Amino acid sequence: MDFSEHKNIFLQIRDWMVDQILTGKLQPGDKIPSVRELAADIEVNRNTVMRSYALMEEEGILENKRGIGFFISPEARSTLLGIQRKEFFKETLPPIIHQIQVLQLNSEDLESLLAVIHSNDAKK
Amino acid sequence: MDFSEHKNIFLQIRDWMVDQILTGKLQPGDKIPSVRELAADIEVNRNTVMRSYALMEEEGILENKRGIGFFISPEARSTLLGIQRKEFFKETLPPIIHQIQVLQLNSEDLESLLAVIHSNDAKK
DNA sequence: ATTAGTGTCATAGTGTATTATGACACTAAA
DNA sequence: TTTAGTGTCATAATACACTATGACACTAAT
DSSP states (O other), X not given: OOOOTTSOXXXXXXXXXXXXXXXXXXXXXXBOOOHHHHHHHTTOOHHHXXXXXXXXXXXXXXXXXXXXXXXXXXXXXXXXXXXXXXXXXXXXXXXHHHHHHHTTOOTTTTHHHHHHHHHHHHOO | OOOOTTSOHHHHHHHHHHHHHHTTSSOTTOBOOOHHHXXXXXXXXXXXXXXXXXXXXXXXXXXXXXXXXXXXXTTHHHHHHHHHHHHIIIIIHHHHHHHHHHTTOOTTXXXXXXXXXXXXXXXX
């Protein structure tokens, strides 16, 4: 895992974990790496991982069994779909649209983007 | 101007100024607010504005006349189009595409996005 | 020459993310 | 009961963005 300069590490850990859940690599009920283990893996301090896990617990996507570890909450996937979709439309999409306007990007420039969107139309 | 929590202020000032240039609100040759003036306007420290201006000067989009002030460089617009397009395709677009896949967003969800893209096709 | 406005530099202080480390409570298994 | 693994809390140290402030050099206009 490589971190971006311009975003807090504990938020990037959260983003990475959220992605694992939404893509199905982590399933509800799964035990996730312990605070110490993940910290060692990604070469980050224990406290930083703790902060990520605490945040995700507060968001309702992780559950915590003291002395045992953290687990993906049963309703994590649907909760996350809600959170992430809301975030996407409120925070992510508007500046993207603005940027596309300003840079005058057309269908040809954004071919790969359009392909993905249309491939999602079929799956209904 | 309201700042986001999760991005450095001096970078947000730069983004804001870049947008003004690309949308034509600031023209090549225009004098921009002095370091002190802008700092007072947006209630930020002089040094923070200085850091933004120094960054933009280094990027070749601002020019500096000592004792007079900062000016939009003549080639600012084309320089910026290059920088911003490269940044967009390398850094911005890939995670967006991934997010659209993960959240299964279709043409209906992204109607406004598609509208903007297609409106850019005409202008050629 | 003086004045006001510009950028520039240096210093010190504040807040916060991150690190480093130790200690403690809880749980499961030997 | 002991041991190893878990989360949790507290403390101190480091790094960096940002603030606050003063001083200085340059430029244009009076």
